[in-house]
Amino acid sequence: MDNKLDKNPDFEVLLNYLKQSSGYDFTGYKRGSLMRRFQHRMRQLAIENYQNYLQYLQAHSEECAFLFNTILINCSEFFRNSDYWDYLANNIIPQIIISKQPNEKIRVWSAGCATGQEVYTIIMLLAEVLGIEQYLQRVQIFATDIDEDALKQARKASYSHHEVASIHNKLLSKYFEQTEEHYIFCSKLLRTIVFGHHDLVRDAPMSKIDLLVCRNVLIYLKAETIATVLVRFHFALRDRGFLFLGKAEGLTNGSKIFIPISLKYRIFAKGEDLTLQDYLRIKPQIRNPVENNSLKFQPS
Numbered sequence: 408m409d410n411k412l413d414k415n416p417d418f419e420v421l422l423n424y425l426k427q428s429s430g431y432d433f434t435g436y437k438r439g440s441l442m443r444r445f446q447h448r449m450r451q452l453a454i455e456n457y458q459n460y461l462q463y464l465q466a467h468s469e470e471c472a473f474l475f476n477t478i479l480i481n482c483s484e485f486f487r488n489s490d491y492w493d494y495l496a497n498n499i500i501p502q503i504i505i506s507k508q509p510n511e512k513i514r515v516w517s518a519g520c521a522t523g524q525e526v527y528t529i530i531m532l533l534a535e536v537l538g539i540e541q542y543l544q545r546v547q548i549f550a551t552d553i554d555e556d557a558l559k560q561a562r563k564a565s566y567s568h569h570e571v572a573s574i575h576n577k578l579l580s581k582y583f584e585q586t587e588e589h590y591i592f593c594s595k596l597l598r599t600i601v602f603g604h605h606d607l608v609r610d611a612p613m614s615k616i617d618l619l620v621c622r623n624v625l626i627y628l629k630a631e632t633i634a635t636v637l638v639r640f641h642f643a644l645r646d647r648g649f650l651f652l653g654k655a656e657g658l659t660n661g662s663k664i665f666i667p668i669s670l671k672y673r674i675f676a677k678g679e680d681l682t683l684q685d686y687l688r689i690k691p692q693i694r695n696p697v698e699n700n701s702l703k704f705q706p707s
């Protein structure tokens with residue numbers, strides 16, 4: 408289905424225009440769902456075809472922001488698929504802790520963190536195992552997303568009653584301060600997080616990561632785009648680092664750069680070294696990490 412849709416030339420012109428004019432590159436996203444998102448936005452504007460929408464984008468510079476809000480789906484939940492998080496907490500986090508010296512930082516990257524629920528889920532799990540004092544001394548979290556609006560929400564760390572419903576009462580009262588309308592995540596723990604704008608498809612990855620959590624992001628990408636993102640993830644992880652994907656995501660391209668630890672719970676360990684072919688996949692696109700990260704990253 409995707410192949411057929413890939414052949415809509417007007418849509419491809421539109422994607423290339425956005426790539427050149429906004430720097431956002433959606434050419435590596437699956438066409439079916441991407442086109443549906445564009446059409447949703449076009450219906451709101453009563454625009455019937457991609458050519459007319461391109462003209463509209465060219466004439467209205469503010470439209471890009473509205474479009475991105477429609478394309479980038481930020482839905483998230485605390486402890487989404489809780490049995491997956493249980494597996495991580497019981498089987499993987501202890502391994503990570505044992506593998507580190509007490510004075511060595513444990514580095515975690517939540518890639519595609521959306522509005523922050525995933526980040527705070529990871530923090531609660533680590534703090535429960537390590538204790539809060541040890542957590543503060545030993546853990547560094549990087550939380551990134553391509554969507555600035557979602558990052559703003561994530562930094563606020565403020566959630567409605569409805570949003571915190573999936574958090575166990577004991578954790579909720581320990582890690583959140585309740586105000587009249589919201590629950591706000593413990594400010595002391597926020598200082599271990601560095602939030603930043605980061606495009607998984609284009610930007611240079613983090614480094615020396617022990618646990619890379621990237622859930623429900625790869626589902627939107629085409630197979631060849633996923634392959635380049637996985638090479639970046641391999642770069643990012645330290646030896647024996649772990650990759651935790653979403654329930655609907657797997658690594659099926661036969662690559663040995665990740666080894667399944669639990670196929671059921673979507674957990675993989677860093678595997679074989681990258682080949683020259685892997686390096687060539689990403690080399691032309693990697694930009695200077697200083698240029699990318701130091702300008703865009705902000706501590707919470």
Ligand SMILES: C[S@@+](CC[C@H](N)C(=O)[O-])C[C@H]1O[C@@H](n2cnc3c(N)ncnc32)[C@H](O)[C@@H]1O
Pocket residue numbers: 479480481482483484487518519520521522524525551552553554557605606607608621622623624627653
């Ligand atoms: C459905 S949410 C997943 C949120 C969270 N990981 C979870 O599973 O609850 C997908 C997120 O991926 C982000 N995203 C999409 N493309 C991205 C890219 N190229 N680089 C970084 N983040 C991206 C979106 O902005 C959105 O916040």
